[in-house]
Amino acid sequence: MMRRRELVTQVSLFLPAFILLLVFMVTPFLMAIVLSFTNQRLIPGPVPTRFVGWQNYVMMLRDSQFWAGLKNNFVFVLVVVPLQSAFALALALLVNAKLRFTKFFRTLYFMPTVTTMVVVSVIWSFLYHPDGLVNRLLSSVSFGHWEAVDFLRNRSWAFPAIMFMSIWQGVGFQMLIFLAGLQEIPEFLYEAADVDGASPIRKFWHITLPGLRNTITFVLVSTTILAFRLFDQVMVMTAGGPQDATYTVMLHIYNTAFRRLNIGYASAMTIAFFLIVLAVSVAQRFVLWEEKEG
Amino acid sequence: MRSLRIVVVACLLVMTLAVPALAKTELVLWYHSGKPEERAVLEYQVKTFNAMQDQVVIKAVEIPEGGYNEQVQAAALAGGLPDILDLDGPFIANYAWSGYLRPLDKYITPQLKKDLLPSIIAQGEYKGKIYALGTFDSGLAMWANKRYLKDVGARIPVSVDDAWTFTEFMEILRKLKAHPKVKYPLDFKINYGRGEWFSYGFLPIFQGFGADMIDRKTMLSAEGVLNGPEALAAAAWFQSLFAQGYADPNPPGDTEFIDGRAALSWVGHWVWQPYKQALGEDLILIPMPKFFRQATGMGSWAWAITSNCKYPDAAWQFLEFILRPEEIVRMTDANGAVPSRVSAARLSKAYQPGGPLNIFVQQLQKIAIPRPVTPAYPALTSYFAEAIDNIISGADVRKELDQAVKRINEEIKYMGLK
Structure with missing residues (x-):
């Protein structure tokens, strides 16, 4: 009886977070996997969305901006x-x-x-300006030898x-x-x-x-x-x-x-990037753990 | 006995609620929240329209401009578009291509069509049908500080046909650069950042040199158009303005022209109020110079009826109302934009012939070119703006344009437009 009540408590505590994760993390991720094999657009057009196989992934290999x-x-x-x-x-x-x-x-x-990062970024854009604080500072510590960049x-x-x-x-x-x-x-x-x-x-x-x-x-x-x-x-x-x-x-x-409205290709890049970051993190864990045991 | 009474009351309640719903057509309208003055006028127009007749009720929903397009896109996906909405010019083709908009041609009388600025029709047209009409358009030209122009003895053009020639323009820039008070003669508003401004503001330079973003006949390739000799010349000229100190590649703020550090400001109608307040009588509007040809930008927010709308005739009633000349002027007096009808421009103090901003109307009638009306426009503008940004930073012109062409053509192919 006691056990059961505990279980109910556990589930009720766990459920809200689980549902949120399911709706906002797991589902979009699974959708991205599916979309990455399609030519889905943000505003669907008269050209129907269809499966394009590995085309998006092949495109990525030749995409100089991605690299x-x-x-x-x-x-x-x-x-x-x-x-x-x-x-x-x-x-x-x-x-x-x-x-x-x-x-x-x-x-x-x-x-x-x-x-907020956006606020910090805007402020630093001013600091980095040719007439901004950073250039002024470098100019004054170098007695005017610094040329504004x-x-x-x-x-x-x-x-x-x-x-x-x-x-x-x-x-x-x-x-x-x-x-x-x-x-x-x-x-x-x-x-x-x-x-x-x-x-x-x-x-x-x-x-x-x-x-x-x-x-x-x-x-x-x-x-x-x-x-x-x-x-x-x-x-x-x-x-x-x-x-x-x-x-x-x-x-x-x-x-x-969001600018070129190409959801299919963007999803493919998301998946590829996820796998790359995952691989790096796993490798990192592996290395750091080994050190700890040694 | 008691339950009967409840039933009767309930029936009465339902009837009172249902009667107006039966008599009136309710339409939902979405609009982007622009300037506060613009918003106030639209709210007033909705209220006036609802009061002046008893068949149609407009329910206006304001949506913040920042996320407006995303919101509309999401609604389109979910099938939840309103009956009427306003759209930014370059997006109209994409929505029309997707089948979310109703053609308006059957409502547009020949008189109305003749009275509308050609730019308004060009922007709303996709594959021979008109999908959107704006009550105002935008204008792109150069604002000038009269004092500086006088100091260097520059000729002040009085009409679009009277514009500076290319050599004249360069001569004036050279003299202005030598003016002791002027730091950079030409303010290009680079501080607006990489985005739609780069396409809106600088595509006319390419068009002036005889180039374009895409082949306008087929709308399927940019090869030879955005990287041909004309485009290379335009890009090289544009780049040299920054390299030789005629324009600031990184303006510290938005006030170069107001503070008198710039003599000319290459920007749209929307700065009129602040510029007017700062310069007063010294502010004049200079038409786009004659490069090899004259070109300017155009396009603004326009109204469309969605294919979701069950009562397009009722929706048109509202559009017809806000397209009345006096309503157009009510709006343009508030937001400073160019009235979309010639008859409305005549009613406006600023835009009537002889008015301080009449140059904008002339430009829209004679030399304005719409940004390419194609569903691939989002890709076009994104790659074009990127190339422009790199060119300003001093990148190799040919490499940048070749790269933009390659990416644009790949995108068009991917979209299945070919």
Whole structure:
């Protein structure tokens, strides 16, 4: 009797989330798989929707914009994930120190993260302007030797500029997770190290880092997935330009589906991209887990 | 006894509710919420129309402009389109192709057709039938700061036929660039960003050079049209304006012209109010220059009756009402757009012959070219705008245009239009 009531409670607690996931995650995903084999349009025309087999996937192989976007996605992940995580760890160590005003700084570093990405992007577009703050600053620290750069319209600068801004915006989130991880590490380990006369650097390598292993795994995996979803910044700041220098797969999917109304092809890219990100995450898990056991 | 009373009351209630429903045709209308002034006029027109006759009741539903198209697309998919709706010009063909709109030809009298601006008909026409009519159209030309033009001794054109020639235009730009107060002579509103503005605003340059987005005869290929010698020349000229400092590839804001840093502003009618307030008597409207030919943009929101509508005759009554010259002027006085009928333009202070904005009416009558009316337009504009954006940033002109042509042609093939 008791068991049964428990089961009812469990199911009733589980059901709302399950239904929401089913309706908004599972169903669209299954639909995307089906649509990826059709020529479905956003506004269906007189040409009836039909199955086109693997045509969409074959098209993807020859689609230079898809590959340009994918390349950028990987570059972004390879640059941003390590840099952002290292930077977040440094910040976490700083604000974890027993100094005055740490609460103030914690709030300060977290502020960009809670600000909407679109707002942040618009503000940074102004900062990166040829007459903007960044150029002025570089000009004044170089005593006028810096020549103003139109960061977002320059093919070699645009993507690094967006990466820099993304790291700045997102770092607060990882900092917070690291901070929680740091506070889990028992204080007596440090006290023991002090007694042994260990230097701060040795304490960091032998106590802090091993203590953060699970946290680091979590941060790396979640940051990677977030980094692959790169969209808002490039949409607002460059629309993928100049010459696809900041184009991403998400932007290509969006343009294909909602600007050019080609749902079938966009679905195919969604599925392919999902599989790629899944493969990367699984590989990452595999590597990080192995280290943990070793 | 008691239950009988309830039945009687219920019957009476049903009858009172049913009687007006039987007598009047109720039609649902969707419109995009544009400027507040525009909204207020439409609300007033709906109210007036509902009060002046007792057969048709219009129920207007306002939908935010940002998600308007998505909303309409979703409704079309779900079969839930309203009876009447307004659509942005370039989308009309796509909806007509999909069979969601009713042709309006049988309602349009010869007098009305003659009075409408040719641009309005061109925008609403797909495969020989008219599917949408607007109460206003848009105008694209150059706003100029009279003081600067006087300083450099530029001739001020008085009509579309009197427009600057290409050499004259370049000469004036060169002189304006040398003017000490002018930073960039020509403001292209690049700050609007990669999007429909790039097609609306800069396709006329390509057309002026004799190129286009697509072969207008077949509407099936862009080969040789968007990457032919004329297109290359247009793109190279456009690019050189940015490279040589005649136009700012990255304007810091929307106020270059208002602040006096630009002498000419290549943009539409919609900036009239702010420009007028900033420059007063110094603001003048300059018609599009004569490149190898003269061309300008056109197209705006237009009204259509959906195939969902059971009472198209009743729906037309409403469209006929808002297309009356005095109602058109009521709208264009509020939103500043170009009246869609010649007789309405005559009633408007700004647009009547001799009025400050009459150039727009002349342009729409003589040199306006609709953006390509084809279901593939969403792909065309997307790739064209992308190429333009890259060209502004200094990309290789030939490579960009070749790439746009290739992608446009592939899309047309994929859509099964060929």
